[in-house]
Amino acid sequence: MACASTPAANECVNAPLICDLNGYCGNTSGSYTAGNTSGLGNFCGSIENNSWLSFVASGTSASLGFTSGGCQDNSAGIQAVIYASSNCTSFTEVSNCESQSGGSGTFTITTNVNLVPGQTYYVMVDGFAGNICNMQLLTAQAGVALGQQITGPNQVCPGGPGVLGASSTASSYNWTSTPAGVLP
Secondary structure, three states: OOOOOOOOEOOHHHOOEOOOOOOEEEEOOOOOOOOOOOOOOOOOOOOOOOEEEEEEEOOOOOEEEEEEEOOOOOOOOEEEEEEEOOOOOOOEEOEOOEEOOOOOOEEEEEEOOOOOOOOEEEEEEEEHHHOOOEEEEEEEEEOEEOOEOOOOOOOEOOOOOOOEEEEEOOOOEEEEEOOOOOOO
16 A cells, blocks of 8 residues: 655654544654653653654544554564643553564554543654664544545645535535645
């Protein structure tokens, strides 16, 4: 599967809101540094090259499926967890923390507290012991508000800009965009 994804951020405060987590691709590049490491609670490993993504909860629970591969060190993979934070300074772990200490592969992280629908949550991904791996967020299996899917070249993310128009008959809608055929 080919992916075109917004790069994850080095710092939580810059974490991109990913509106289509199904098929999100990224990596644990050595260009990421150990940022936002204080206040992370009982993270399931050491933090060397963490990166951040964010999503908006659509329900009281969320479940994200990951896979990793192409790692520099084949004996380990990645580690990931979901956090709640109002300021990207103090964090509350809201999911299991998964750590691939035995090699790359597939795993799922699932929230273990009730989420607040409409609230933004943060996903931190790190290479196990600094490992550099490719990773893919295979599925947002539940509880993640995805962007409104629009037929055309792009999609509109929640909170993102866009100008849409509509005309209607009793049974259908005709959507338009400004400029024509281009969505932000």
